[in-house]
Amino acid sequence: MSREKFVERYVLFGERGVVGTLTNFLLTVDYLMRFGTAFGFSVEDAKQAEKVTIIGGTEFVSEEEEQAISDTGAVVARISGSEEDIFQRLKARMDAGEPLP
DSSP, X not given: OOOOXXXXXXXEOOOTTSTTHHHHHHHHHHHHHHHTOEEESOHHHHTXXXXXXXXXXXXXXXXXXXXXXXXXXXXXXXXXXXXXXXXXXXXXXXXXXXXXX
């Protein structure tokens, strides 16, 4: 089901209380500041975006939650792996001056 989107890009970290969410957020702060990207911890908020990037594996945002976001018509991508992997992928985007898809 597609509906009007109010946010172009959104970075989703998952639930605040999950171990590792704060780390993923801190790894992403420079990226968020560079591109002025909307971000948060709510799947419901992410559903309002045209493009959503999930930071972290399925322990942060489940495959079912990812599919629910996609079902709203959003383009969804996920960056997961080690802290270093996440940091390097974000850094490469910043160095290239290209926001996440």
